[in-house]
Amino acid sequence: MPRFESEATHQFRVGVKHLAALLQLLAAHPGPATHNKLPKRLKRFYHLAGEIRNLQLHRQNIREVMAQKDGALPLAYLDALDTAIGDKSMQAIKVLKGNNSFDPEQKHIIKRLPPKLEKKAMAKFAKSKVEKFWDLVLSRYYGDDCLHEVRKLLKTLLYTMTWFSRDDRVMIASEIAGRERIKSIAALLGKLQDACTGITLLGDNTKRNNGEQEKLMLSDIEKQWLDEKQSTRKQILNGIFNKNHLAEELHSLASGE
Secondary structure, eight states: OTTOOHHHHHHHHHHHHHHHHHHHHHHTSSSSOOOOSOOHHHHHHHHHHHHHHHHHHHHHHHHHHHHHHTOOOOHHHHHHHHHHHHHHHHHHHHHHTTOOOOHHHHHHHHHTOOSSOOHHHHHHHHHHHHHHHHHHHTTSOOOHHHHHHHHHHHHHHHHHGGGSOHHHHHHHHHHTOOHHHHHHHHHHHHHHHHHHHHHHHHTSHHHHTSOHHHHHHHHHHHHHHHHHHHHHHHHHHHHTOOOHHHHHHHHHHHHTO
8 A cells, every 4th residue: 555545554554454364363262371452564554544544534524514514624624634634644654664565574584473263262362352341332332432442343243253163153132142143233333433433533633733713614514423423323232232121221221301
């Protein structure tokens, strides 16, 4: 992704997420400790690529909202986003230090792999993720951070599920949901996270440095996204947690009571 094209950046980040999930699974195996952390250079580049993609999507979303409103574009704000994307891109290039390959990181990971996948270790890993899921759900705290943690956990299950035994997959389906249902839950949680990211970016200094007309435009967009975020939260709290003993509490939270 030499120019940090949006789709290439997205595919890179998805690949790294798959790798990170697999490293978590491998770290659960017995024997010599398998490092479950991404190598530092890869991790730093991954995070910068994420910041670049967030800014790119934010820029695209601003343009789409204004097109729907048939209104003028907040050009000063968009210019500020372009500058921020350029700055982050330069930071990411510096992290590579002239080496665009992650071959050293790949070799480091391969050297530390366990000799084989143990069924007991995979079953223990799957069970620990299910338990963590319900710890979060039963925490009685459903803030944005909590729901983001739920999403990351579900994504980890999705990325590692292909390695699980049939019994493990049946257990996950009985305790949480089947694969397709988990995908839909994660997608809805992703929609909420995207709204949170967009609202946060709108609150940056770039907004406060614009003229009054653009501030009004951006404030209008912010209100729209806050409404959409609240609607998505209600949908999540009413729908994704299907344990009967939680239904009344979640309905109360979704209704704002």
